[in-house]
Amino acid sequence: MNDIIFAGKHFLTYSVSRHKHDSWELVYCTRDCGTFVFDALRISYGVGDIVVIPPGIPHENVSETGFTNIHLNISDASLPFREPVVIHDDANHSILHLFSDSYYHYNSDQERRTLLLPAYGNLIAKSITANQSAHPKNKVAEEIERSIVQNYANANYELDAFLHTLPYCYDHLCKIFRKELGMTPHKYLTNLRLQAAAELLCSAHNSGNITEVSLLCGFKNPLYFSRLFKKKYDVSPKEYYRRKLEAKQLRDMDSDSQKIILED
Numbered sequence: 564m565n566d567i568i569f570a571g572k573h574f575l576t577y578s579v580s581r582h583k584h585d586s587w588e589l590v591y592c593t594r595d596c597g598t599f600v601f602d603a604l605r606i607s608y609g610v611g612d613i614v615v616i617p618p619g620i621p622h623e624n625v626s627e628t629g630f631t632n633i634h635l636n637i638s639d640a641s642l643p644f645r646e647p648v649v650i651h652d653d654a655n656h657s658i659l660h661l662f663s664d665s666y667y668h669y670n671s672d673q674e675r676r677t678l679l680l681p682a683y684g685n686l687i688a689k690s691i692t693a694n695q696s697a698h699p700k701n702k703v704a705e706e707i708e709r710s711i712v713q714n715y716a717n718a719n720y721e722l723d724a725f726l727h728t729l730p731y732c733y734d735h736l737c738k739i740f741r742k743e744l745g746m747t748p749h750k751y752l753t754n755l756r757l758q759a760a761a762e763l764l765c766s767a768h769n770s771g772n773i774t775e776v777s778l779l780c781g782f783k784n785p786l787y788f789s790r791l792f793k794k795k796y797d798v799s800p801k802e803y804y805r806r807k808l809e810a811k812q813l814r815d816m817d818s819d820s821q822k823i824i825l826e827d
Contacts, residue, residue: 565684569636570669579624587640588616589687591633591662596745597626598758599647605712605755606649609745613650613658615691620647625758627795633662641688650694661687703731704743711748715755718783722752756781757795764804771804
């Protein structure tokens with residue numbers, strides 16, 4: 564139980580494509596921030612956060628600024644989660660030390676690896692469970708995040724109207740949300756919509772129709788969407804689509820060339 568079967572690092576990385584594991588995946592962010600994208604959920608994380616992903620759940624990891632992390636795969640983990648969750652390390656970075664040591668021992672000689680990794684696996688599982696119990700996510704922030712994730716694609720969704728239905732001061736709600744997720748609710752909503760737009764522009768089902776993409780991702784005004792998109796990604800949606808299309812065509816050409824070589 565809690566056997567560490569892999570330990571790796573991502574140095575400055577901007578995206579990890581969609582994949583899944585038969586084991587648990589634990590990812591400790593050591594620098595900058597990003598977002599894990601699941602089928603019906605997005606989890607934003609920052610330095611000192613551990614994203615815990617149960618087995619068999621497809622996911623990808625994206626970041627505008629790039630991220631670095633230590634990631635572990637653990638088989639038969641004694642963790643009480645059924646869905647992906649983000650855990651915050653303590654002020655002493657206790658879990659970071661465990662991750663760093665696990666990475667070191669995994670890549671050391673076989674004897675040290677065999678003797679020490681089981682103990683580190685158990686310590687990590689117990690530490691994560693203890694931290695989750697000690698620092699559960701604020702329920703109000705969780706409710707706001709859930710509303711945004713469920714409604715971001717709806718161009719008629721009014722975030723302010725939803726916030727005013729909650730029995731708290733508007734400014735206090737924004738403060739709570741920012742403390743938990745590192746940004747205001749409106750910034751979180753905009754980022755979610757822009758990330759969805761970038762993914763849609765890369766999709767094989769999209770024809771490069773910017774107006775359609777903007778509407779599908781919750782923007783009523785395509786021009787406003789284009790301005791926000793360019794500010795975030797440094798290129799217009801049209802140019803972003805063109806570059807991704809060219810990159811795909813090059814990959815396809817390379818793939819065809821390899822097939823020809825193999826057939827010859």
